Amino acid sequence: MSLSELPSPVWPIVVLLVIQAADAAILLHPPKFIVDCLESVGFPRDWWWALSMAKAASVVGLTAGIWIPGVAMTTTAAVIVYFILAAAAHIRARALTTTFWVNCLGMLLLSVAVLVVSFVRW
Numbered sequence: 001m002s003l004s005e006l007p008s009p010v011w012p013i014v015v016l017l018v019i020q021a022a023d024a025a026i027l028l029h030p031p032k033f034i035v036d037c038l039e040s041v042g043f044p045r046d047w048w049w050a051l052s053m054a055k056a057a058s059v060v061g062l063t064a065g066i067w068i069p070g071v072a073m074t075t076t077a078a079v080i081v082y083f084i085l086a087a088a089a090h091i092r093a094r095a096l097t098t099t100f101w102v103n104c105l106g107m108l109l110l111s112v113a114v115l116v117v118s119f120v121r122w
Contacts, residue, residue, distance in 0.1 A: 005069035007118035013072050016079065016114045017062035019107070024055035033099060040095035041086075054082060076115045083108035 007013045026034065027048065038048060058079050065072020087108060090100040 002121045003073065004119050004121055005073065007066065007072050009118060010066055012114040012118045013062050013066060013076070016076065016111065017059050019110075020055045020062065020079065021059045024052045024059065027052035027055065037095070037097075037099045037103070040097070040099075041089040041093040043089070058082075073115070073119045076111060076118070080108065080111045080115065083111055 030038070030048070038045075038051075043051075058075055061075030061078070062072050065075055083104060086104050087100070090096060090104055
């Protein structure tokens with residue numbers, strides 16, 4: 001088993017970056033289910049903008065990483081860490097609603113799948 005520095009195939013990276021871009025945009029004016037999610041884990045409203053910026057940064061990293069070796073792999077790993085921390089916040093707050101199971105864990109699994117499919121060579 002080895003790791004590739006450039007994604008191949010690229011399409012999983014594109015899927016992840018489109019989702020992250022949409023999520024960054026949605027966080028600028030979050031719908032009720034996201035407001036409920038952030039409030040349920042006790043994330044301070046004054047810091048919600050930081051989540052949008054982190055997601056926007058991941059879009060930049062994923063996009064650049066299509067052509068710059070190592071960048072998309074590192075960014076995908078950072079997205080995985082983001083969702084591990086989000087899952088930990090949900091578990092700590094005992095906020096184990098549908099949002100946790102579908103959105104948080106779903107994105108964690110998707111991000112891990114993208115890392116494996118696009119970068120791991122068997």
